[in-house]
Amino acid sequence: MALDNNYDVIIIGGSYAGLQAALTLGRALRKVLIIDSGEPCNRQTPHSHNFLTRDGETPGAIAAKAREQLAQYTTVSFFEDRAAYGMPYNNGFEIGTLSGRFFTAAKLIFASGIKDVMPEITGFAKCWGISVLHCPYCHGYEVSNQPTGILANGDAGFDFAKLISNWTNHITLFTNGKSSLSEDQLMKLKTKRIKVVEAVLKEIIHKDGQISSVLFTDGSTVEVSVLYARLPFHQHCHIPQQLSCQLTESGLIKADEFGRTTIPGLYAAGDCFTVMRSVASAAATGSFAAAMINKELIDADF
Known part of the structure; x- marks a missing residue:
């Protein structure tokens, strides 16, 4: 689908949590945009495990298969770029990217992950x-x-x-x-x-x-x-803080079990809000967040 400027949901981050959220929303006939910079935290991990049907595959292969399957859903679009800022806009949100593109949506999902801070130990x-x-x-x-x-x-x-x-x-x-x-x-x-x-x-x-x-x-x-x-970390994307999302004491986005943050309409999925850092848990949180967002959209229109 050709890129538009307005969507039902914008997902920041196109790894497992973001891809699963897009799949759930795409199957719910929602117009979705995934913005992803292509820098997953597990990019040098040789194999991913403990995920049914994909145990032992490379992280990149799992993500590539997911994108291939998402391609059949005409309401799901991808944009390779880094989300640079966000602001409230017309009862929803506006997201701007480093390349200067601007997109709006009624709801946001941050599946942007965390950035591990490496110790100063050679190797x-x-x-x-x-x-x-x-x-x-x-x-x-x-x-x-x-x-x-x-x-x-x-x-x-x-x-x-x-x-x-x-x-x-x-x-x-x-x-x-x-x-x-x-x-x-x-x-x-x-x-x-x-x-x-x-x-x-x-x-x-x-x-x-x-x-x-x-x-x-x-x-x-x-x-x-x-x-x-277990390393210290910081949020890979700082737009949630720009939008006044609360963080936990450890630096994760504060959200409930469905990914609802302290800002209405703004959700989190994956390891930007949970200590469970696995493919399976990332996919699960993406599915939960997407289902709750779809319910909110239905309730608003009904």
């Missing part, structure tokens, strides 16, 4: 999503029972180590500085034969993103095949 970014991992449900099976490191400290480190112990008994917890674990936590970790290393990380030793060991500033090394880490 870390090149391994992110390959052998430096965030989620055992997405990747734990493939690296189970391998020598595993966890980069975390305090309560977060203890809870992460407890979680990962389901997949391997070969765990070292790297606190990257003085441990803030309690005596009780240290005792429990010791009982489970989980080592705690307080040395400061300097470099991830790897080949093409596959870790062989970690190097510390004191010159010592520990051999690991995989490293789990």
Whole structure:
């Protein structure tokens, strides 16, 4: 469909949450525009797992198949660009892009994701999503029972180590500085034969993103095949804040289980509002948000 200027719904972000939202809305006969800059957070991840019918495929292949299937819905359009600003407009919203295009819609869905902030550890970014991992449900099976490191400290480190112990008994917890674990936590970790290393990380030793060991500033090394880490982040798109959307203390868009934000007519889907960072959960949140938006549009017209 040729690009127009006015839509029922504009979706910012064309990865799994945005694509699923577009599919649900397209099947509800809604005129939809997806604006996407083509920079998904999992773009260097070699395989995606734990998603029925597509387990083990590359993230790009899953997205390409979704776009291929969406092409049959004539009310769904794509525009490759970055959404730059947003403002209220005629009981709806206006979105402007970096290239200078302007679009309006009654409803918005932000499926724009988050941007992980990489630590200043040499090699870390090149391994992110390959052998430096965030989620055992997405990747734990493939690296189970391998020598595993966890980069975390305090309560977060203890809870992460407890979680990962389901997949391997070969765990070292790297606190990257003085441990803030309690005596009780240290005792429990010791009982489970989980080592705690307080040395400061300097470099991830790897080949093409596959870790062989970690190097510390004191010159010592520990051999690991995989490293789990949960990174700080910020919103990939700042338009929700421009439109006065509230964020949670952790920096996610504040929304209910259906993706309804604190601004009427503005929804969130995917990991910009939920800690569940998987293909399956992204698709689910996109479907929920789209269904609720369609209901709102029906109720307004009925």
